Amino acid sequence: MVDTAPVTDWSTDFDVMDPEYLTDPFSIWDELRQTCPIPHTDRRKSSWMPLRYEDVTAIAHDIEHFSSLKVAVIPGDEDEDPNADFDGPNLEYGLPPISADPPLHTWTRRLLLPWFSHKRVDSYVPLTRELCRSLLDGFADKGHADAAADYAQQIPVRVIARILGVSTDLADTFTGWVRDVLEFADDAERRQRGAEGLLYYFIEQLSYRKENPGDDLLSELLHTEVEGQPVDDGIVLGMAALVLIAGVDTTWSAIGSSLWHLATQAEDRKRLVDEPALMPTAVEELLRAYSPVTMAREVTEDIDYAGCPLKKGDKVLMNFPAANRDPEAFEHPEVVLLDRAHNRHVAFGSGIHRCAGSNLARMELSVALEEWLARVPEFSLADGEEITWAGGQVRGPRLLPVIFP
């Protein structure tokens, strides 16, 4: 059982699922950065959590000592044999390239990257814009909406489904599965439900596409050759599931957090409405200030890092969101500056695992905000209604009731 007692000592016993941490991790990071910039916990698994920009980026680049084979922040059943009691494709590769080290990482990443190049992403703009508009049509006249559930959550999953070549009718089912594996991984039943849902859905899709190839990502992965060999079915399966998992919760969280910021900071909202040319820097700044994604690494051999005795098998939670709030790396990191000119943020990671979908994510975030502000330029939080935040691997609002004239 996972220890869920309230945290009393954040340096030695932190818990990223603590309710206080979920709503306001920022002040906890700020305090720890002063006293203990790499806190430790034994909850779930022995884990360290670097909070300084310098440490997070240094560890991300040291792939020899910090492996990506186990990247889950909530470890769940990751130490069990994925092929036990299963006689389908080989599942030992996990979700490459994210859960891979070179050389598997290198070639699986290369297969994905062209699907998310600038050129391709530009071609997804019209469908994204149309989708945002049709969602807004559904509530813009009503005076209230849930900016997370009715809007943010609905966008990335449909865009990704189109790219993968799977049915957008199943958007809510996909969202449910992805949430089960990422947000509810402490709950063995939900985690398993999500993982099996994804697994069996993609197994079926792959066998259909072997016979009926289209011009989608899944079909291409199935029919491509690497060094004269087709790609192993287990690897294709992992890559397909990764694209869905990585492309959904993350971007939706970024859209939701950005709308939360604009709902609570009227000055910024007005400024972005009056000066739409600020959108590119605003998007980077919102990504910096509300970075959604933390990824784990596994320590490959006993080493001391910055005075911490890391043991082989320990986890390191790569807190990109905290790195982006480090005063050593950003002037006044606590302030959201929509025109921040120097912004070396690492919301999309650092080093060889840099988010393969970053061009797509940036496009979706800016189109979603542009369309929202065009239709609903004035909005604020609905008084007295509950806002909930998911956290752990991916942080963002899940319920965000807002009102508008």
Place this chain on the structure above:
Amino acid sequence: MKIRVDPDKCQGHARCYDLARELFDVDDYGQSSVIVDQVPAELEDNARLAIANCPEYAIEIISE
């Protein structure tokens, strides 16, 4: 001013390309490269902006 992108450091964040398309191009894999021999004087600020936004510190000034 002359600049270059260190291909071993560049990881394809594409911040330079987003900030200064007159100076940089990216390929289908996100690898960025400089497309001018000399940075025109009026674009030097853009070059510095790209340098200051690269999360991998991959852009170097070869000569001022």
